[in-house]
Amino acid sequence: MTPAELFGGRFAIERLASAGGMAEVYRALDHATGARVALKVLHAAGAPFAGHFARESYVLAELDHPGIVRYVAHGAAPSGELFLAMEWLEGEDLAQRLKRGPLSIAETLTLGVRVAEALGAAHARGVVHRDIKPSNLFLPDRDIGRVKILDFGIARPQATRPATRTGILLGTPGYMAPEQALGARTVDPRADVFALGCVLYECLAGRPVFEAEHLMVLLSKMLAPEPPRPADVRPDTPAALDEVIARMLSHEPSHRPADGAAVAVEIAMLDDAETAWVQGGVPLHRLGAATPIEDLFEVTGVGLPDEVPTVDAARRPGDGASTLPLDAWYRQSASAGAPHTVVLPGASLALAGSEDDPALVPHTLLGRPSPCVGREREIDEVLRAFGAVVGGFGAQPRAAGRSPPAALVVTGEPGVGKSRLVAEVVRALDLRGGLLDAEGIVRPVSVFTAEAAPLAEGAAFALAAELVRNAAGLGPGDALSVRRDKLLDRLARHLPPASAGRVVEFLGELTDVPFPDDTSVPLRAARQDARLMGDHVRRAFEDWLAAECDARPVLVVLEDLARADAASIGLFEGALASLASRPFFLLVTDAPPSFAAGRARTLPLAPLLSDAAHAIVRHGLGEAAEPAIVTRIVQRGLGSPLRLELLTRRVRAGADIPSGPTPELVGRAIASLSPDAQRLLRAASVFGMRFWSGALLSVLPGASPRAAAEPWQAERKALAELTAAELVVRRGGRTPWGDEHAFRHVIVREVAYASLDDAERARLHLAVGAWLERAGDAEPAVLAEHFSRAGALDRAVPWAGLAAEAAFEASDFDAVLAWVSRGLAAAPAGEVRGALRLFESQARKWKGEHRAALEAGHDVLGLLPVGSPLWYSAAGEVVLAAGNLGDDAALVDVFEALSALGAEGESGAPHVIAVARAALQLLMAGHHDHAEAMFQALPELGGSARTSRATPPNPHTLDRRVVAVDPEVAASVHRARAFRALFAGDAGTSVREFEAAAVRFEEVGDLRNACVQRANVGSATNELGDYARAEASLRDALAQAERLGLGALVAHAKLNLALALARQGQLAAAQVFAREALTTSTRQGDRRVEGYARLYLGMIRLAGRDLAAAEAEVRAAIDLLAAHPPVRAHALAVLGQIAIFRGDARAALGPADEAMRLLESLGGIEEGESLVRLVRAEALASLGLEAEAREAIVSAYERLEGRAAKIRDPLWRAWFLEAVPENARTVELARAWGVAESASLEDDTSA
Incomplete structure (x- = not known):
C-alpha cells in the first residue's frame, strides 16, 4: 500500500505506523472528516484471525467512553482487505x-x-x-x-x-x-x-x-x-x-x-x-470569626471530631501528643499563631499556611519560635528599597531620568542570617497583608520564592523552573493532568487571553509539564529546535512576570543565587531589564559578583551586636540562665545566629561551650546524635537541601520494609530526632513522596555530606539517582550528577545528553560543551556519541568557533546512520561551518553525500533544512551547478504530494508535505530561494522571499531567524537602491539582534547598515559600523564576513576619495576571500575602480578581467555584478579599445535591462536604475555610446 492511495474510497494513507503478526497499522487522513486516523488493515498472513478482527470492530463500534480508543469506521476494501479505523493517538x-x-x-x-x-x-x-x-x-x-x-x-x-x-x-x-x-x-x-x-x-x-x-x-x-x-x-x-x-x-x-x-x-x-489535604491554607489568626471551623473540616470529607489530637512545635520530644476539646484547640491555635497539624482518620489538614510556604515556617530554637532580633534596620531597608521601586512607603522622590535599583543582594558570611532576613521580610509582608505605601494604605503584593539546589548548578533554567513550580503549587508526584490544571489556574489568571495559552504551554516546558502540541504550531516547532525552545521559554517567563506586575507589585526572592545555573541567572537579569518600568523587585542572597550590574545594590549583613546575641541566647536558655554562661556563648558565637543557636543547644544538653569554626560546631552537633540519626542525615545530604521521608527511607541500606507492627519504626524515630535537634525542618504538606524536609542550613548539609566515605557516597548517589529516575521528576543534570558521582558513567551518559540539550535551549553554550565533555568521558560509541558531538557542533557554531564546529560535525556524519534525521542535522551544521570557513572540500563532500542519498533517507524537516543549507552555501562558494542540483531537490512551496506511483519520482525531490505542515521548513526554503534570486540579479524577488521567510519563522515564534531575515531584507533592499528603506529595516533588525544577544547577526546588520549609510553620504557613521562588524567577524573567525567588512571599508574610503586607504582595505579583502569567489569578484571590481579613479586604466584592467572571469564561471554573484561589468568597460574605453569597450557596455546594459525587467514594482525598478551608482553609470554610458535609446528604460520604469 502506498501513501498516495485512497483506501476504501475514504482514507489517504500517510505512512506505516506499525506492523504485527495479524495486521498493519497506518496513519491516514480521513477525507470524510479531515481528521487523522489509525487505519488497522488485516494482512494476508492474518487471515486466520479474521474473526478476532471483525469482533474488535463490532465491539468498538458499540463502546463510547473517553477511556476507550474511539471507533471511526470499519469494513472491507474492494481488494477484500478488512480494515478498522480508530482515532489517531500521539x-x-x-x-x-x-x-x-x-x-x-x-x-x-x-x-x-x-x-x-x-x-x-x-x-x-x-x-x-x-x-x-x-x-x-x-x-x-x-x-x-x-x-x-x-x-x-x-x-x-x-x-x-x-x-x-x-x-x-x-x-x-x-x-x-x-x-x-x-x-x-x-x-x-x-x-x-x-x-x-x-x-x-x-x-x-x-x-x-x-x-x-x-x-x-x-x-x-x-x-x-x-x-x-x-x-x-x-x-x-x-x-x-x-x-x-x-x-x-x-x-x-x-x-x-x-x-x-x-x-x-x-x-x-x-x-x-x-x-485529601488542604493546600494554600492561611494562618489561623487571619481566619477570624467569619470562618466557622466546621467549614474547614468539611473540605476533607470526614466528620468533625469532638476532640483534636495535635502536634505542637513547642512540645519537647518524648512529651507525647496532646488531645484538646475542639473549641479549646481552636482558641489556643488562634491565639498562639503557631502551626498545628490536625490528625484525622485518612486525612491531614494543615490549617496554618506556614506549612506550605518555607518562608513562613516559624524559626525555632529548642522547640520554641525564636524571634528575629538585631535585624530591624536591615528588614526596614529591604522594604524601603522594594517600596522605592513600586512607589511605596518611604521612597525618596526619583531623580530625573534615574530609577532606584530593582534588585538587592544580601551578602555576608555563612551563618550570619541571610536566609532568616529574607524570610522575615516575607513574613512582614504576609502579616501586613502587603506593602505599606506613603499614604499608609496597604498595597497587596505577590511574592515568589526559589532556592538554588546544590546538585543543580549545571541544570539549565533549574532555578527559574523552581520559581514557577512554587508559584503554581506543583507538588512532587502530582499527576500530569493535575500539574496542567495548576499551571492554567495559577499562572494564567493575570495573562491576557491572547497570550495565555502560549505562555502557559512554554512555562509547562520549563517545569516539565508538557501540553499537547496538536493545535500549537509554535510549541510543535520548538520541540524540534532546542534553541527555539529556549527563546520561547524566555519570552513566556518574562510575559508571565509582566502580567503579574500589571496586577500587583511583585517581589521575587532567590536564595543562594551564586549556586544557581547560569541560564537562570541570565533569565532573571533579562527580567530586570525588560520589567524596568514595572513594579518588579528581586531580593537575592549571595549573587555572583557581576549579577545585574547597574540594576542591583548590595546589602552587607554584619555580625549581630552583643545585645541581639544576648537576646537569642536568653530566649533559648531562659531568663534564669547564668550570666557568665550567656556571656561565654555570646563571645564564642561571634555574632553568628547559627553559632549562637548551636552553642545554646549544647549548653541546654549539658555539654561544653567549644570554640572553633562553624563547620566544626555543626560536626559536634551531628556527632551527638544516635547512629541511626547520623546515618539518616548522611543519606539525606545526598538528595541536596531538600528530601522527602518516603524517598529517603527507600534508599537506605539494610532497612527492613514492612516491619510487622510499625514499618520503618527505627528510621522514623531517627527522622524525628533530627527534627527535634533542629538540624532539619519539616516543610510543605504531605506529598506522594512522603513529608518534605529541608536542612536547617547549608553548612549542616555540607558537613553531613563530607562525612560520607567514598563507598557510601557512591552507593547512595546510585540509589538516589535510581529513585529519582523512577520518580521521573528530576532535572537531567541532577540525574547525570548523581550517576557520575556514583561512578556509573554508562547510566550518566543519556542524562548528560539531555542536560546538554537543556543547556542548548538556554543558549548556555559553555554548559553544553561541559555536558558533552562529561558524556564523552564515558567513551560512548555509535549513535550516543554522535548525538553528543552534534550538540558540540551546534554549540561551537553559535560561539563562532567554526573550525571546531566543522570537526565535530564531520565526526557525527561518520557515527550516525546515514539518512537519519540527526544525520541530516549534522550535514546542515557541516555545510554552514564549511561555508563560513571557506572549506571548499568539506562543502563538496556533503553535497556528494546528499546527492548520493537522494530521497532515500528519512524525509522530514532535518532533510529539507540540510538540503536548503547546502544549496545556499554552495551558491555562496561559487558552485552554481551543485547548488542548482540542491535547489531542484527542494519541494515547491504549497505544492501537492505525488498522487500516484505511475509517475516515477525525481530521486532528489523531497516530500512536499513536510513543507506544507512545517512553517520552519518552509522558511528555510524561502530563505535559500531568496539568495538564489539575489545571485540571479533578481533583487525584487529576493526581498519578497526574505520577507516570506521572516513571516514563516515568526509563525513558530522563531524570533532569532525572523530577525536574520529582516536583516536580509535590508541587505536586498540595498541592492534595489532604496537606501532609506534599507537603513530603517537594518536599524530595526540591529536593535532586535542586540536585544536577543545575537552577536553574529549584529555584525551582519552593522555591515549592511554601513553600506546603506555610505550610499546616502553618511560616511563617518558608515565607517564606525563597518569597523565594529570587522572586529566581531575577526574574533569569530568568519573570513567571509571579515572580507566583506574590509571590502565595505574600502568602498567607504573610496567614496571619501582616500584612495590609498581604500586600496589597502580592498587588497586585504581580496586575500581573505580566496575561498569565496562571489565576494572576491566584487572586491576585484572595486580594486579596478580605485585604479580608474587614479587614472591608471591599465592597472584597472587586470583585476577587472579577473573579476569578469569569476562572474562568468559562477553565472551570478550576490552583489556587485553591475560594477564588475562597468569597471571592465570603462577600463577598456580608457585604454582606447573602443570595440571591446562597446561590446562590454552592450553586455553590461543588456544584463542590467534583464535584471530590471524582473523587478515588478515600478518604483523599485526606478530606484534600481537611478539610485545604485554603478547601474546609473551603466545606463549613462550606454546612452552616451548610442547602445540604448534614451526612452527605452524610462518607458520600462513607468510601466
Whole structure:
C-alpha cells in the first residue's frame, strides 16, 4: 500500500505506523472528516484471525467512553482487505512509560480510576476485554490522566461460547487471571479486574507482579494463597491501596471486586480518603470569626471530631501528643499563631499556611519560635528599597531620568542570617497583608520564592523552573493532568487571553509539564529546535512576570543565587531589564559578583551586636540562665545566629561551650546524635537541601520494609530526632513522596555530606539517582550528577545528553560543551556519541568557533546512520561551518553525500533544512551547478504530494508535505530561494522571499531567524537602491539582534547598515559600523564576513576619495576571500575602480578581467555584478579599445535591462536604475555610446 492511495474510497494513507503478526497499522487522513486516523488493515498472513478482527470492530463500534480508543469506521476494501479505523493517538503506551521507572502514588490512582471506569463501561455492555496489559493502555501526549484502552481483538461477550479451542491461550501470560490461563469455558469481568491489578502493581513496583520463563511456574505463583502486595517492594504505598490491589490479585474470582465499575468506586474513595489535604491554607489568626471551623473540616470529607489530637512545635520530644476539646484547640491555635497539624482518620489538614510556604515556617530554637532580633534596620531597608521601586512607603522622590535599583543582594558570611532576613521580610509582608505605601494604605503584593539546589548548578533554567513550580503549587508526584490544571489556574489568571495559552504551554516546558502540541504550531516547532525552545521559554517567563506586575507589585526572592545555573541567572537579569518600568523587585542572597550590574545594590549583613546575641541566647536558655554562661556563648558565637543557636543547644544538653569554626560546631552537633540519626542525615545530604521521608527511607541500606507492627519504626524515630535537634525542618504538606524536609542550613548539609566515605557516597548517589529516575521528576543534570558521582558513567551518559540539550535551549553554550565533555568521558560509541558531538557542533557554531564546529560535525556524519534525521542535522551544521570557513572540500563532500542519498533517507524537516543549507552555501562558494542540483531537490512551496506511483519520482525531490505542515521548513526554503534570486540579479524577488521567510519563522515564534531575515531584507533592499528603506529595516533588525544577544547577526546588520549609510553620504557613521562588524567577524573567525567588512571599508574610503586607504582595505579583502569567489569578484571590481579613479586604466584592467572571469564561471554573484561589468568597460574605453569597450557596455546594459525587467514594482525598478551608482553609470554610458535609446528604460520604469 502506498501513501498516495485512497483506501476504501475514504482514507489517504500517510505512512506505516506499525506492523504485527495479524495486521498493519497506518496513519491516514480521513477525507470524510479531515481528521487523522489509525487505519488497522488485516494482512494476508492474518487471515486466520479474521474473526478476532471483525469482533474488535463490532465491539468498538458499540463502546463510547473517553477511556476507550474511539471507533471511526470499519469494513472491507474492494481488494477484500478488512480494515478498522480508530482515532489517531500521539504519545506512548504504558509499557514504554514504565521502562523509565514506576509511577507515583497519585499517578497510579489516576490511571487506576480512569481504566477501571472504562472497563466498567465495557462490562456494562457485557464485554470482557481479556487482554489488559501495559502495552494496551495508551497515554495520549504522555498524559496518564487521559489513558485509553486499546485492542479489543480478543474481547467477547460474557455469555458466549469459549473464544478458541481448548489448550490455546488468548491473552498475555503474567496478566491473565488464573481461570483464564487454566482455560475456563467462561471468563467474566473479574478477569479484567485481575489484569488491572497486575498493571497497578507494576505501576507502583516498577516490575511485573508475576514473572517466570514457563507457564506452569507462572501459574503456581498466581495460585499462591497470599497474593503479592505492592507495599512489600514499595513501602510508601498507602495501606488501603495495598489492600485493594491485593484483593484484585486474589486467585479466587469471588474475592475480587465484581467488575470495573466496582474497582473505580473503591479507588476513587481511597483517593479521597488517603490523599485529601488542604493546600494554600492561611494562618489561623487571619481566619477570624467569619470562618466557622466546621467549614474547614468539611473540605476533607470526614466528620468533625469532638476532640483534636495535635502536634505542637513547642512540645519537647518524648512529651507525647496532646488531645484538646475542639473549641479549646481552636482558641489556643488562634491565639498562639503557631502551626498545628490536625490528625484525622485518612486525612491531614494543615490549617496554618506556614506549612506550605518555607518562608513562613516559624524559626525555632529548642522547640520554641525564636524571634528575629538585631535585624530591624536591615528588614526596614529591604522594604524601603522594594517600596522605592513600586512607589511605596518611604521612597525618596526619583531623580530625573534615574530609577532606584530593582534588585538587592544580601551578602555576608555563612551563618550570619541571610536566609532568616529574607524570610522575615516575607513574613512582614504576609502579616501586613502587603506593602505599606506613603499614604499608609496597604498595597497587596505577590511574592515568589526559589532556592538554588546544590546538585543543580549545571541544570539549565533549574532555578527559574523552581520559581514557577512554587508559584503554581506543583507538588512532587502530582499527576500530569493535575500539574496542567495548576499551571492554567495559577499562572494564567493575570495573562491576557491572547497570550495565555502560549505562555502557559512554554512555562509547562520549563517545569516539565508538557501540553499537547496538536493545535500549537509554535510549541510543535520548538520541540524540534532546542534553541527555539529556549527563546520561547524566555519570552513566556518574562510575559508571565509582566502580567503579574500589571496586577500587583511583585517581589521575587532567590536564595543562594551564586549556586544557581547560569541560564537562570541570565533569565532573571533579562527580567530586570525588560520589567524596568514595572513594579518588579528581586531580593537575592549571595549573587555572583557581576549579577545585574547597574540594576542591583548590595546589602552587607554584619555580625549581630552583643545585645541581639544576648537576646537569642536568653530566649533559648531562659531568663534564669547564668550570666557568665550567656556571656561565654555570646563571645564564642561571634555574632553568628547559627553559632549562637548551636552553642545554646549544647549548653541546654549539658555539654561544653567549644570554640572553633562553624563547620566544626555543626560536626559536634551531628556527632551527638544516635547512629541511626547520623546515618539518616548522611543519606539525606545526598538528595541536596531538600528530601522527602518516603524517598529517603527507600534508599537506605539494610532497612527492613514492612516491619510487622510499625514499618520503618527505627528510621522514623531517627527522622524525628533530627527534627527535634533542629538540624532539619519539616516543610510543605504531605506529598506522594512522603513529608518534605529541608536542612536547617547549608553548612549542616555540607558537613553531613563530607562525612560520607567514598563507598557510601557512591552507593547512595546510585540509589538516589535510581529513585529519582523512577520518580521521573528530576532535572537531567541532577540525574547525570548523581550517576557520575556514583561512578556509573554508562547510566550518566543519556542524562548528560539531555542536560546538554537543556543547556542548548538556554543558549548556555559553555554548559553544553561541559555536558558533552562529561558524556564523552564515558567513551560512548555509535549513535550516543554522535548525538553528543552534534550538540558540540551546534554549540561551537553559535560561539563562532567554526573550525571546531566543522570537526565535530564531520565526526557525527561518520557515527550516525546515514539518512537519519540527526544525520541530516549534522550535514546542515557541516555545510554552514564549511561555508563560513571557506572549506571548499568539506562543502563538496556533503553535497556528494546528499546527492548520493537522494530521497532515500528519512524525509522530514532535518532533510529539507540540510538540503536548503547546502544549496545556499554552495551558491555562496561559487558552485552554481551543485547548488542548482540542491535547489531542484527542494519541494515547491504549497505544492501537492505525488498522487500516484505511475509517475516515477525525481530521486532528489523531497516530500512536499513536510513543507506544507512545517512553517520552519518552509522558511528555510524561502530563505535559500531568496539568495538564489539575489545571485540571479533578481533583487525584487529576493526581498519578497526574505520577507516570506521572516513571516514563516515568526509563525513558530522563531524570533532569532525572523530577525536574520529582516536583516536580509535590508541587505536586498540595498541592492534595489532604496537606501532609506534599507537603513530603517537594518536599524530595526540591529536593535532586535542586540536585544536577543545575537552577536553574529549584529555584525551582519552593522555591515549592511554601513553600506546603506555610505550610499546616502553618511560616511563617518558608515565607517564606525563597518569597523565594529570587522572586529566581531575577526574574533569569530568568519573570513567571509571579515572580507566583506574590509571590502565595505574600502568602498567607504573610496567614496571619501582616500584612495590609498581604500586600496589597502580592498587588497586585504581580496586575500581573505580566496575561498569565496562571489565576494572576491566584487572586491576585484572595486580594486579596478580605485585604479580608474587614479587614472591608471591599465592597472584597472587586470583585476577587472579577473573579476569578469569569476562572474562568468559562477553565472551570478550576490552583489556587485553591475560594477564588475562597468569597471571592465570603462577600463577598456580608457585604454582606447573602443570595440571591446562597446561590446562590454552592450553586455553590461543588456544584463542590467534583464535584471530590471524582473523587478515588478515600478518604483523599485526606478530606484534600481537611478539610485545604485554603478547601474546609473551603466545606463549613462550606454546612452552616451548610442547602445540604448534614451526612452527605452524610462518607458520600462513607468510601466
